[in-house]
Amino acid sequence: MSEIIEVMQKLIKDFQNPFLEQMFSQISHGKMLRSSMVLAIAGKNQQSIELCAIIELIQLASLLHDDVIDESMIRRGQKSINASYGSKSAVMLGDALYAKAFYHLTFFDSLIAQSLSNAVCRLSSGEIYDVFLAQSFNPSKEKYCLMIEEKTASLIASSAECAAILAGLDAKDYFHYGKCLGIAFQIIDDILDITQPQEVLGKPAMNDFKEGKTTLPYLFLFEALDHEGRERLQGLCGKELNQDEKKWIKDHLEKYSCIEKSQQLAIGIAKDSLVKIKNPYNPALKEMIDAMIQRSF
Incomplete structure (x- = not known):
């Protein structure tokens, strides 16, 4: 997992934005379930490591937005990004992570890019569903x-699908x-x-x-x-x-x-x-x- 985090950090440095790097450095990476699954299916190689980094950026982006929506002050035992830097910064960081992930997806097989893009569409739809269901x-x-x-299963399903595509x-x-x-x-x-x-x-x-x-x-x-x-x-x-x-x-x-x-x-x-x-x-x-x-x- 440390190699995946290193790739993620490299992608973040591409922004050349010290404020963005500062916020990202305070994010806990959790269990990284999706990456574990990708490596179990596709094996460990440069492509699978890079794919995992992209998937983890997408997952982190969704959590940043989720914490803003839920007004959560704690994430994985520490202060959430919105608690530390405000909701505006948390939303923009999430947007930046999504954008970086989608840019690097363009270097993969189009089927992989389509699968993950569709997963984010469904994830976003699930978030909206969650908000409206909680109103009553x-x-x-x-x-x-x-x-x-x-909201949850779409990205995990897509991660498994993309790993299978990589592995044939x-x-x-x-x-x-x-x-x-x-x-x-x-x-x-x-x-x-x-x-x-x-x-x-x-x-x-x-x-x-x-x-x-x-x-x-x-x-x-x-x-x-x-x-x-x-x-x-x-x-x-x-x-x-x-x-x-x-x-x-x-x-x-x-x-x-x-x-x-x-x-x-x-x-x-x-x-x-x-x-x-x-x-x-x-x-x-x-x-x-x-x-x-x-x-x-």
Whole structure:
């Protein structure tokens, strides 16, 4: 991963802008799931390293914009760029990362450029979907699944597809792998937002619900509650919760096994990711699924 970060830093230096470099240097690069997947599929070579750098720039750009939209002051345990430099600077840095990524995409096969460009279109659509769904209580699992498929899974699916193109493998099969992995990854993320403390998450616990987002565990809970319980859950969504309110939600999530149901759905989707990949067998892809499902942050 250090080689990928070095390429990213080189691309940033091309701007010859010390303020941009300063902001970029304060970004945490996280788990770099997409890069791990690309290298597992395409192997390590100069092209795959450069592709990973482009994908990571796109991912970082989307997170910069996401933090501005959500007014998040913390990202991966440290101050977000918008918290340190303001929303205007964060948005412009995101735009710069997108522009740099797309410029360097032009040196790749047109199928790769088209795949990633389309993924960013879908990612942006998913962001808009997410914003509008959070304006009122969303009780629909179908809308939730569509949103996470666009917002999270689209770039992961495209990354797998592009890696397969580089390696001369069946792009459609690997796109399916990435899409399933991305959907399951987001479901697990949404579960951890409830089950893990701020010290582990690097952001406040139950932050999604405070922002008005009804993720899968809350959707299972809404289905299980009676009319009075549903009204209370809807009333709590999108507000700062006190300890009693958090306890009421967590007690009922446990009562109706909402976390377990969400985990089982994520596991089923993740297992389906390998259905189309028969040959050649790649144990690294199975290991990625296991690690993603079993993670605690």
